[in-house]
Amino acid sequence: MTMPNNPLAARAAPFADDEAAFHARRLAAYRDDGPIAGVLGRLARGQLPPLPPLIVAAVVTLVLLVAGVGGQTSLVLLAPVLALLLAGPGSAHPHGGRLDWAAPIIIRLIEYGYLATVGFSHAVPKPLVYVLLGVLAFHHYDTVYRTRQRLWPAAWVFDAGLGWDGRMLIAGIAAIAHIAWPAYAVLTFYLGVLFVAESVHAWSRTDQRGVMADLEEEDVAETAPPDVD
Template sequence: MTITLTEAPPAAPVARQIGRLQAYRDDGPICTTIGRLTLGRLIPLPGTVVAALTTAALLLVAGAQEHAIPVLYAPLVALLLTGPSATHPHTGRIDWLVPPILRGIEYGYLAVLGFAQGVSAPLIYGLLAVLAYHHYDTVYRTRQHLWPRGWVFRAGLGWEGRMLIAAFAGLFGQLSAAYAVLAAYLGVLFGVESVIAWVRADRGSGVQVNLEEEAEEAS
């Protein structure tokens, strides 16, 4: 199966500049800033695994207490454990595990926190669906050589920014409103940017991308 697609314009090709796995992390400005402090020398997987285990533990503790302070600790701890490795090239043999673990941290945190504080299921699903679309779109576009733009990741707040907003909103009893605003804002941002990118690709001169050959090479 051969698909004709177009190379995106050269401005701000995030995935080429920092590598696909780093693009798949979906780090925001805070995480990226912390990562620059270590100059990309910290191996990403150990801290990411510890962050996942710590987030799960803090959510369990928060569920057993009257006050939800540990809920705020979870994204802070995850940020401090994973942020220093944000600029690492992710060239290790199993560094491909880092992005899916981060997705599990973010999706799991938003889902557990939402259900624990009585946010309606459709609203939780809507927010997670928007994020899932963005992450799927990022992966698929890089495979087709349509590199995402840097401003999209910054405007999308990153996984850490979205978790921190949810944590603070939950502490003040405004989680439903925060989820609604995030779902609407991110839905427009990611949806419109994605549509524009694909429309521009269809109008340009094509680049042949054979998905079957890519699958064979990956295996």
């Protein structure tokens, strides 16, 4: 038995039913985990259920953000670290539980809330914060819409996009270093170019029925020698 190469497909492997596997793979994509969360998930071998640690992570992040805004700046960086340690190990879980659909929603609340709070409390222009959140919302909506058509974003996009964990860590480090404004600007530009360009490229390779054109098979067909009768 061969294991799937795509990490999103690997999380769905324990399900025998195709529809359940499809649902689990979609939830894995919706999480938008970065490389660090992925490593923690592999270390946990998918044994840690995702929802309870995420709820704790959301509460801890909220408490630390309130304390950080109140003057304890070092707690701002502690929030994403603790959120990562709590939520990361559950990233490899198949997400087949009855309420596991809530995991991506909680992650989005943690990420968006953290980035907005850090930006607003560290003199980042509000329009820039809104644009960054808009870029992320575009990426996540694009992922949702694509997976509904069974079009899967390439695995490298999640790594290149740094994941929710990487983006929160960058924002926290930038806040501690007092460079939140330029960090948000660079992050917004980088992610905007990455997500929009990848999305346009992916949809341009899609036929009218909504099925991704397999260009590798086309290349093989073109280079294959003709049949000789």
